[in-house]
Amino acid sequence: MFTQPPVPLGERVEFLSDAYLNTVETFVGGLQGSWPNFSVSLRCANPPAHISSEVVGYTLDFRGSGVTLTRSATNEANLSQDLDYNAALWLHSIVKNDNEASAARREREYRRLFGIQSKKSDQTDMPKPVQQALDAIGDHMARRTVDNPDITHKIASFGLQQCADDFEETGYTVFHDAFSDDFADAMREEAARNHAGRPEGGSFRATMLLKRGSLWEEALLHPWILTAAEYLVGRGCLLYQTDTIVKTTGQETHPGLHSDYAASRITEPFPEFCILTVAVWAIDDFLSEHGPTVIKPGSFRERRQVPAGTTQEGTTRIEMPQGSIAMWNGATWHGSTPRTVAGKRTSLHNTYCRNYIRPLEQYQDIDPAILSRNPPMLSSLCALDDAFGKSGYEGADFERMGYAARSGFAQSGPLPQWSR
Template identity: 35%
Template structure:
């Protein structure tokens, strides 16, 4: 296990211990409200990462309240009142969602997991009929979601998400497209939230979108995009900027460029930045999409005034998709010939050793309502800017060293074809 103190991998021994402590405490506090009514929950998920060393890579646990006390075990109980089964990585994505008691939040979580992994990736049987029991389990979900880290095995995670080929394509071409990475419903919500955030005079672009609503917090944590991020920039990458662009009809106004400001030639062979551009409506040539020169990452320099756009292709993709590009790829904004506005979100990330465009604003409430992954992207998990009078933060240094080493090892295996 590679975690900071107070965090754990999904269904690891540390996870189970923390869940047990929470349930024992809540059962004691809710004794009168729970009464003598017994209830039970059991979950079982296949294809867990090998480093967790579960038998046959199957992770399971159960909890049972007998009317007096709580019992937590590693056993699976198919006769429990509420049974959840499915794929480990899909379950982990759901487990990192915080806020399930909010109106509509549970349905939204289920919808997005189904969008990413398929409708049968998680299967639920039965229910907890008791209101107090159900509320306690939902609070457990959020309590653990604030502590549950991403699967650190990049190769295993990418395989379960169907992204191994996408990562190889990204390494070769400098970009890849994830079609329908979020649901059309969520894409509409993000678009509406973006337009709401834009003041009348903000007719083109605005930064710091992370702080304009819950939709943006959730979007930037999309686990499919973050797997591409980890494969290109390593763990500990930070948000450089999170901006929106609203573009009406007319010629594109952003010329051909790279996102490597002030980086001298030749560009390094490893990535410094990565950008995920979200399509909040269908992208066609007429929409004025981003254009990219595939393979321009291998030029290792920015375009010059006399360079042509020959070889450039428009990024066409359906609503809810994201194009992720890295390695100093040449790209520009296309001409829009259809009516209406193209509204996009641009999530720009830097390798963790670099500074960001947007100053980071650490909001304790924001961290509380999200998984640890958001804290990592805000620079909370590395040792930079954390030296005290007592010296360097060696806990974070050692943690990130281990995480980098494991990620790089698994990336090499993925690119070599040793992983699915």
């Protein structure tokens, strides 16, 4: 049996669409309370064209026992925020309920990524009942809000065009300054726990991370990486594997060269387009002496497994400091080099695939609490939102077929029709 997402698929909405604002309106209409007069306003620049050609936003007025929604932003509110649409979407995708520490870290990481200063006055001036109501509205909406389906728009607004060009040209890219030292420290610590007590000669990997704690959910939902994954392997892509590698001195984890399509899995000839991609997080430095990955630029065009006996000649070392993420088209030939200095190199490897590929790891029975503390993007990555493997005796899962079609999971060009 697969886990049912906490919110019916039909209730999912796109950020700041009419359907989104209708949902907020209905929710605030049902809120019970007594509020001091206070208003909050959000204005978002640069929405995708299918949402609006103008700046979008809304204002919530708390007054006495009622809350009203106005479908435009104002500078007159007690608290007003101006944000880029995609940045605001991610900040509004954070579920806080039962998830405080993780939510706080997500917020810090997203603000850092999008260069948004945290306003001290946000917290201090807000009357407590208003804050509580806003948190409730926030969680209600975060569990319902899908990602922006306009991939071109996301690439432009996140400044990722060079990365997309790299994928076309060499098959790999490096995202610099993609996560904080604090986040790296937390992951290193937790990875060490997962790797502890391995028998001598045991694997250098710890896998199935989504079943090992909420830290790994946070990493999986990285705005740049999900955008790049969607660029390479399509909307509605799946999590194929999530694992950490801890490499010690002298250890050679990947001798020679391989493609991540692997001789055991994806049949030759490989398709012209990418079907699987890996994002490798440098939780520690990946400099020359730390045993960095080596890659053969452009080798994805061979569209086959690495022939036996191929050496690392002609490869490039992916050297990157802690906080960077390397990502490649999985058909690209790569390998690694031994660490030559004392210490350990910890890395996180998140692999995403097209939604009709069978992932190595299985998350269809994931703990419902995990879905409940995340936006719908996580449910899609766990293969819960598509119709595969869910037919009954009277046909396919038509709710999921409809959802996938509406979400554009099978489309590459025109945008899906969410909000119309």
